[in-house]
Amino acid sequence: MQKHLRLNEYKVLFFRLSLAYLFYFIARVLFYVYNADLLRVESFSDFISLCYYGLSFDTTAILYVNLLFIVVSIIPVFKNTNNGYQRFLFYLYFGTNLLAYSTNFVDFIYYKFTYARSTTAALSVLEHETNKATLFSNFLLEYWHVWVLFVLCAALWVYLYKKVTVLAFKPTKYIPYFSFSTVAFLLIVLFVIGGIRGGDFKKSTRPINLLDASRHVKNIVHSDLVLNTPFAIFRTLFTNGFSKTHYEGVTEKVILEEVKPIKEYHNNPKTKPNVVVFILESYGREYIGAFNKNTNIPNYKSHAPFLDSLSQHSMIYTNAYANGRQSIHGMSSVLAGIPSFKDAFTSSPYPKQKIESLVSVLKGEGYDTSFFHGAANGSMGFLGFSNILGIDHYYGRTEFNDDSQFDGFWGIWDEPFLQYMKNTLDKKKTPFFASVFTVSSHEPYIIPEKYKDRFHEGGVPIHKCAEYTDFALKRFFTEAKKQPWFSNTIFVLVADHCNQIFYDEYHKPINRYAVPIIIYKPGSDLVGVDTDLAQQIDIYPTIIDMIGYDKPFRSWGRSLLDKKSSAPFVLNSTGSIYQFSRGNYICTFDGKIALGFYDKDDKALKHNLIKNRNAEMDDIELNCKAFIQDYMNRVIDKNLYSK
Numbered sequence: 001m002q003k004h005l006r007l008n009e010y011k012v013l014f015f016r017l018s019l020a021y022l023f024y025f026i027a028r029v030l031f032y033v034y035n036a037d038l039l040r041v042e043s044f045s046d047f048i049s050l051c052y053y054g055l056s057f058d059t060t061a062i063l064y065v066n067l068l069f070i071v072v073s074i075i076p077v078f079k080n081t082n083n084g085y086q087r088f089l090f091y092l093y094f095g096t097n098l099l100a101y102s103t104n105f106v107d108f109i110y111y112k113f114t115y116a117r118s119t120t121a122a123l124s125v126l127e128h129e130t131n132k133a134t135l136f137s138n139f140l141l142e143y144w145h146v147w148v149l150f151v152l153c154a155a156l157w158v159y160l161y162k163k164v165t166v167l168a169f170k171p172t173k174y175i176p177y178f179s180f181s182t183v184a185f186l187l188i189v190l191f192v193i194g195g196i197r198g199g200d201f202k203k204s205t206r207p208i209n210l211l212d213a214s215r216h217v218k219n220i221v222h223s224d225l226v227l228n229t230p231f232a233i234f235r236t237l238f239t240n241g242f243s244k245t246h247y248e249g250v251t252e253k254v255i256l257e258e259v260k261p262i263k264e265y266h267n268n269p270k271t272k273p274n275v276v277v278f279i280l281e282s283y284g285r286e287y288i289g290a291f292n293k294n295t296n297i298p299n300y301k302s303h304a305p306f307l308d309s310l311s312q313h314s315m316i317y318t319n320a321y322a323n324g325r326q327s328i329h330g331m332s333s334v335l336a337g338i339p340s341f342k343d344a345f346t347s348s349p350y351p352k353q354k355i356e357s358l359v360s361v362l363k364g365e366g367y368d369t370s371f372f373h374g375a376a377n378g379s380m381g382f383l384g385f386s387n388i389l390g391i392d393h394y395y396g397r398t399e400f401n402d403d404s405q406f407d408g409f410w411g412i413w414d415e416p417f418l419q420y421m422k423n424t425l426d427k428k429k430t431p432f433f434a435s436v437f438t439v440s441s442h443e444p445y446i447i448p449e450k451y452k453d454r455f456h457e458g459g460v461p462i463h464k465c466a467e468y469t470d471f472a473l474k475r476f477f478t479e480a481k482k483q484p485w486f487s488n489t490i491f492v493l494v495a496d497h498c499n500q501i502f503y504d505e506y507h508k509p510i511n512r513y514a515v516p517i518i519i520y521k522p523g524s525d526l527v528g529v530d531t532d533l534a535q536q537i538d539i540y541p542t543i544i545d546m547i548g549y550d551k552p553f554r555s556w557g558r559s560l561l562d563k564k565s566s567a568p569f570v571l572n573s574t575g576s577i578y579q580f581s582r583g584n585y586i587c588t589f590d591g592k593i594a595l596g597f598y599d600k601d602d603k604a605l606k607h608n609l610i611k612n613r614n615a616e617m618d619d620i621e622l623n624c625k626a627f628i629q630d631y632m633n634r635v636i637d638k639n640l641y642s643k
Contacts, residue, residue: 006169006177006180006181006184008166008167008169009073009074009080009081009166009169010074010184010188012164012165012166013070013073013074015164016093016161016164017062017066017070019157019160019161020058020062020065020066020097021055021058021062023101023153023157024054024058024061024062024101024104024228025051025058026153027101027104027105027153027228028051028054028104028225028228030104030105030108030149031104031107031108031111031225032047032225034108034109034111034112034146035108035111035112037501037507038111038112038115038221038501038507038512039221039222039224039225040219040221040507041222041225047225050216050217050222050225050226051225053213053216053217053226054213054225054226054227054228056198056208056212057198057208057212057213057226057227057228057231058228058231059195059196059198060195060196060197060198060207060208060231060234060235061100061228061230061231061234063192063195063196064196064230064231064234065096065097065100065230066093066096066097067192068092068096069089069092069093069096070188070192072088072089072092073089074181074184074185074188075181075185076177076178076181076182076185080166080169081166081167081168081169081170082168086165086166090161093161094154094157094158094161097157098154098157100230100233101150101153101154101230102150103118103229103230103233104228104229104230105146105147105149105150106118106229107229108143108146109139109143109146111224112500113282113326113443113499114325114326114575115221115224115325115509115512115574116224116325116574116575116576117210117224117227117228117229117231117232117575118229118232118233119210119232119233119235119236119575120233120236120237120239131376131409131410134408134409135409138409138444142443142444198212209235210223210227210232210235210236210575210576211576211577211590211591213226213227213576214576214577214590214595218608219509219604219605219606220509220574220577220588220595220596220605221509221605223574223576223577240343240348240349241341241342241343241348242343242348242349242350242632242635242636243632243636244632244633244636245628245629245632245633246629247625247626247628247629249622249625250622250625250626250629254622254626255626255629255630258622258623258626259556259623259626259627259630260558260565260566261554261555261556261630261634262552262553262554262555262642263541263544263552263553263554263555263558263559263565264550264551264552264553265541265544265545265549265550265559265562265565266550267545267548267559267561267562268545268546268547268548269548270547270548270549270550271547271548272365272366272367272430272431272547273431273488273489273490273521273546273547274430274431274432274433274434274485274488274489274490275358275362275367275431275432275433275434275489275490275492275543275547276425276433276434276435276436276489276490276491276492277334277335277358277433277434277435277436277491277492277493277494277539277543278435278436278438278473278491278492278493278494279330279331279334279435279436279437279438279494279495279496280438280441280469280493280494280495280496281327281437281438281439281440281441281442281469281495281496282441282442282462282495282496282497282498282499282500283438283441283466283469283495283496283499283515283516284495284497284498284499284501284506284514284515285318285320285495285498285506285511285514285515285516286498286501286502286503286505286506286511286514287302287303287304287462287463287466288302288303288304288307288308288311288516289301289302289304289305289308290302290307290308290311290312290316291311291316291318291516294318295503295505297503297504297505300503301458303458303463303466303467303470304466304467304470305467305470306470306471306473306474306477307470307473307493307516307518310473310477310493310518310520311518312527313520313527314518314519314520314526314527315518315519315520315526315527315528315529315530315560316516316517316518316519316528316529316530317516317517317518317519317530317532317534317560318529318530318531319530319531319532319533319534320494320514320515320516320517320533320534320535320536321510321513321514321515321533321534321535321536321570321572321581322495322496322497322498322513322514322515322535322536322572323339323340323535323536323537323570323571323572324339324340324344324496324497324536324572325340325497325513325572325573325574325575326340326344326496326497327380327437327496327497328340328344328346328347328380328381329344329345329346329496329497330437330495330496330497330536331346331380331382331385331437331496332344332345332346332351332385333535333536333537334435334494334496334536334537334539334540335357335358335359335389335435335540336355336357336358336359336389336540336640337357337358337537337539337540337541337554337555337556337557338355338537338556338635338640339535339536339537339556339571339572339631340573341572341573341575341578341628342573342575342576345635346381346384346385347381348635350635350636350638351385351388352388353388353638353640354638354640354641355388355389355640355641356553356554356640356641356642357389357540358433358539358540358543358544359389359390359391359433360389360390361544361549361553362431362433363390363392365431365547365549366431367431367432367433368392368393368428368429368431368432368433369390369391369392369393369432369433369434370391370392370393370394370395370424370425370428370432370433370434370435371386371391371393371394371395371434371435371436371437372395372396372417372420372421372424372434372435372436372437373394373395373396373411373436373437373439374396374397374400374410374411374412374413374414374417374438374439375396375397375410375411375412375439376396376397376398376411377394377396377397377398377399378396379396379410379411380437382394382437383396395420395421395424396411397411397412400412400416400417400420402416405417407439407440407446407448408446409442409444409446410439410440410442411439412439413440413448413472414438414439414440414441414468414469414472414473415448415468415471415472415475417436417438417439418436418438418472418473418475418476419475419476419479421434421436421476422476422479422480422483425480425483425485426483426485428485430485430488432485437496438469438472440465440468440469440472441462441465441466441468441469441499442465442499443462443499445457445461445462445464445465445500446465447464447465447468448468451468451471454471455467455468455471458502459502460500460501460502461500462499462500463502473493481522486522487522487523489521489522490519490520490521490543490546490547491518491519491520491521492517492518492519492520492539492542492543493516493517493518493520494515494516494517494518494536494539495515495516496515497513497515498512498513498514498515505603508603508604508605509574509579509603509604509605510579510581510586510603510604510605511603513570513572513579515536517534517536517538517539517560519542519560521546526561530560532560532568533568533569533570533581533582534560534568534570535557535569535570535571535572536557537555537556537557538557538558538559538560539557539560540555540557541553541555541557541558541559542557542559542560542561544559545559545561545562546561551642552642552643553642554634554640554641554642556627556630556631567582567583568582569581569582569623570582571624571627576590577589577590577595578590578591578624578628580620580621580623580624580627581600582620582623583600583616583620584599584600584616585597585598585599585600585609585616585617585620586598586599586600586602586603586605587617587620587621587624588605589621589624589625589628591628594610594617594621594624595610596608596609596610597609597610597613597617597620
């Protein structure tokens with residue numbers, strides 16, 4: 001009789017854990033509904049199949065979250081079934097489950113910006129923000145419907161939980177009670193361990209991680225549907241995305257010949273022009289008409305008339321891509337040529353080291369160096385990384401010193417801040433280097449009240465912000481060209497990453513990293529359209545080549561003006577999968593083996609050609625491995641310089 005009554009407790013425990021599976025399934029459905037334009041599952045059967053594969057990841061997350069609840073539920077303490085104990089279990093269960101469950105709902109929206117499930121790396125984005133409460137409250141207000149859904153799911157979950165209760169029971173025979181409880185406890189613990197590992201009990205097999213979600217999909221984008229956010233967070237807790245790597249066949253000779261981490265150019269006479277680099281917040285290539293003339297997008301509309309005009313007098317790179325997914329990745333990629341893959345380099349244990357960069361090279365040539373960012377000083381970690389790079393002057397919201405121009409969320413509006421930057425540069429001795437990271441083309445997608453009738457929301461809210469930032473750039477250039485320093489200045493404009501997508505062409509997985517690169521030198525013949533592959537880490541060596549710097553320097557990127565030394569390529573990451581484009585193919589690589597090869601024009605990654613591997617594919621995989629190996633080893637060994 002006592003065994004049977006204890007079985008009732010285990011049945012109720014099973015029911016309560018089953019409820020978690022049900023609501024994780026509901027969250028997965030809602031995640032897809034909110035991001036259907038990005039995930040695009042072809043059929044209902046495919047969706048159910050992805051949900052089935054997601055069960056392993058749900059199991060791991062659910063067991064992690066409920067580990068204490070399970071132990072407290074089954075440990076024999078005689079009072080397991082009384083009201084007070086069950087009330088304690090109720091609060092323990094929902095206190096842990098709803099906290100973890102809510103992260104899935106955050107990703108209904110956040111996924112649109114990062115194109116990946118949130119991990120602990122997402123916390124690094126907020127680490128240096130001083131207005132967390134404002135951002136959080138705005139998120140709640142802006143996306144109220146998400147939280148209404150969360151509350152409804154939570155209420156239904158609580159209702160179903162209370163529908164099944166344990167039967168009151170007080171043991172009278174302690175030996176059978178403890179014996180049965182001990183055996184049951186050991187069996188349950190065994191199954192929990194196996195479940196956390198992903199259903200595998202073999203010591204030789206590692207627990208499942210983010211990469212394993214890609215094993216079950218034809219389109220790597222669908223791995224985010226297989227995953228759940230609590231799993232992604234748990235699996236990245238206390239982990240370091242950087243580890244020393246050595247691939248078979250990747251020798252030092254291969255690295256020196258293929259990756260060429262130490263560059264040296266002798267293409268141009270030595271000069272000392274000023275250099276100004278604009279890193280445009282969330283300014284995807286999609287928004288600029290000059291970059292979309294050959295995309296064949298029906299009824300395309302540009303949202304950047306000034307940049308379209310500037311492009312007619314510049315060299316533009318219409319096949320360029322970001323090396324990261326977030327703002328915090330952009331600064332290191334553009335200014336130091338250091339990309340970010342699984343984790344942001346700047347948030348890793350390794351940024352505090354000697355780094356050869358665009359900044360250090362120009363400082364060595366006698367340049368004054370500055371960084372401008374209209375947000376609170378230290379936001380995004382930019383101030384800290386500026387100090388690491390050795391930038392002489394940091395100008396933020398503090399130095400601007402006029403909060404009447406504060407947008408209420410992120411920083412100073414782009415128009416007044418770019419005018420402040422121009423006025424500051426007017427006082428500099430030449431040659432100078434300056435970089436600015438704009439802020440206004442960012443969620444919550446607002447513009448100054450005085451321009452509400454001038455810039456209109458297009459297909460997506462960010463369109464009006466893109467138009468406003470374009471206007472702010474026009475105002476900067478209009479005023480700057482009146483200054484004597486303007487004519488002897490190299491201007492580079494690039495985005496940190498993409499953002500809201502309107503046209504189907506940019507929903508394709510590869511094009512979610514598509515950014516503009518514009519190089520403008522007043523009065524020069526550097527004008528045209530370059531369709532070769534390009535990336536953010538190419539900007540640093542390109543500028544070094546342009547000024548005629550003739551010494552060796554460390555750079556994984558290549559000069560976009562040098563067509564002989566290195567083949568064009570692009571490397572970025574979804575957070576778990578590397579994407580390496582070179583020559584005729586795009587390679588997806590999980591850190592160990594190639595998962596797929598796609599034609600260079602198959603930006604949607606629909607047709608995997610891996611079954612027809614050829615010599616070029618083998619060479620591309622080798623180059624991908626060589627880059628990653630040199631990147632990891634140099635970062636960890638603190639060898640980010642040429643000498």
